[in-house]
Amino acid sequence: MKGKRVGIIGRGKIGSSLYEKFTGLGATIAFYYGRSEEVLFASTLRENGIDGVFLAIPTTDKGISAARYIETSVNAGIPIFTCEKGALAYHAHKFKKRLPEFGYSAAVGGGTMILPYLTQRMRGGKQEVTIRGVMNGTLNYIFDQVSRGVTLGAASSEAERLGFAEPGATNVLSLINGELADVSMKACVLHNVALSHEEVITPDVLDTSYLSDEELEAIGEPGSGYRLVISFTKRLKKEDSDAIHVFSHATGEGWYIQGQFVRANGSSRYAWLPVGVENVLVVEEGKLGIDGRYRLYGDGAGAGPTTSAMINEFASWKK
Numbered sequence: 166m167k168g169k170r171v172g173i174i175g176r177g178k179i180g181s182s183l184y185e186k187f188t189g190l191g192a193t194i195a196f197y198y199g200r201s202e203e204v205l206f207a208s209t210l211r212e213n214g215i216d217g218v219f220l221a222i223p224t225t226d227k228g229i230s231a232a233r234y235i236e237t238s239v240n241a242g243i244p245i246f247t248c249e250k251g252a253l254a255y256h257a258h259k260f261k262k263r264l265p266e267f268g269y270s271a272a273v274g275g276g277t278m279i280l281p282y283l284t285q286r287m288r289g290g291k292q293e294v295t296i297r298g299v300m301n302g303t304l305n306y307i308f309d310q311v312s313r314g315v316t317l318g319a320a321s322s323e324a325e326r327l328g329f330a331e332p333g334a335t336n337v338l339s340l341i342n343g344e345l346a347d348v349s350m351k352a353c354v355l356h357n358v359a360l361s362h363e364e365v366i367t368p369d370v371l372d373t374s375y376l377s378d379e380e381l382e383a384i385g386e387p388g389s390g391y392r393l394v395i396s397f398t399k400r401l402k403k404e405d406s407d408a409i410h411v412f413s414h415a416t417g418e419g420w421y422i423q424g425q426f427v428r429a430n431g432s433s434r435y436a437w438l439p440v441g442v443e444n445v446l447v448v449e450e451g452k453l454g455i456d457g458r459y460r461l462y463g464d465g466a467g468a469g470p471t472t473s474a475m476i477n478e479f480a481s482w483k484k
């Protein structure tokens with residue numbers, strides 16, 4: 166990284182980790198912006214010699230600021246690497262044809278590289294395919310702990326303490342529902358980036374059902390064994406009878422997208438579920454999986470894995 170000049174937007178958990186890593190790698194930090202410096206961005210980019218911009222801001226505005234940063238940067242011909250998902254969930258219509266111009270591997274799955282993996286697997290087009298996954302490390306961590314007998318309150322505080330949770334939660338219900346908003350964005354990003362030809366969807370069409378206090382109490386009962394699973398299928402599959410619906414949508418290009426809390430305890434059907442903060446993607450290709458079953462596991466949250474994915478993407482970037 167010696168000789169590279171990079172800019173970082175966001176000085177929180179991810180931004181500060183990027184700062185530390187780039188400094189350690191010998192890169193020059195050309196700028197390190199917080200919210201109040203957004204107005205300077207376009208003029209800063211006109212200065213010579215910025216090799217890459219790193220975007221690490223939260224989605225508090227349905228991705229409007231993030232989309233603006235991405236557009237400004239790609240229009241200036243400077244690659245930008247984002248771990249924010251609102252831009253590709255709510256504004257994908259602007260970026261669908263410009264995906265090769267910026268990096269977004271860390272927007273879903275932290276360091277797991279789910280998006281490039283799935284894009285590659287889907288390249289040939291598939292008639293029959295079932296994709297299932299866990300794409301929110303925080304919820305997986307919390308409900309994995311709960312399935313082992315830890316209380317929901319203790320598991321949630323620990324997830325916050327470890328820095329996994331999205332910013333802004335004020336209590337357990339708002340934490341969990343905030344993560345559901347995160348998952349619905351990720352489902353859209355995955356669809357928009359890796360599955361659809363032209364169609365883009367936004368979280369508005371998923372119409373996410375947020376949990377009530379009573380539902381949270383039921384699925385948060387220690388040992389109850391619920392986990393949030395997202396699926397993308399070419400045929401509508403029946404929900405488990407004891408599943409709790411979170412979202413579902415049928416796209417114009419023939420994908421059925423479902424998010425549901427399933428009761429996984431002791432069921433061999435869900436033996437593939439990851440532990441802790443891990444994410445997983447399970448892809449079954451061909452009728453009844455005749456063309457193979459593939460699994461990708463990895464750390465789905467945390468500053469270390471997320472920033473490594475962003476830096477790796479930059480290091481292997483080809484114009």
Ligand SMILES: NC(=O)c1ccc[n+]([C@@H]2O[C@H](COP(=O)([O-])OP(=O)(O)OC[C@H]3O[C@@H](n4cnc5c(N)ncnc54)[C@H](OP(=O)(O)O)[C@@H]3O)[C@@H](O)[C@H]2O)c1
Pocket residue numbers: 174175176177178179180198199200201202203221222223224230248249250271272275328329331332465466467468471
């Ligand atoms: N933490 C993780 O494990 C993880 C994993 C994968 C992806 N992500 C994603 O990474 C992003 C950042 O997460 P984080 O945990 O680092 O958040 P964070 O700790 O809350 O930090 C957010 C930072 O963004 C800045 N910011 C907000 N709006 C801005 C704007 N318009 N222009 C410039 N700076 C702005 C804030 O600046 P001020 O202080 O000036 O308000 C703050 O420094 C989120 O989109 C999150 O979903 C996080």
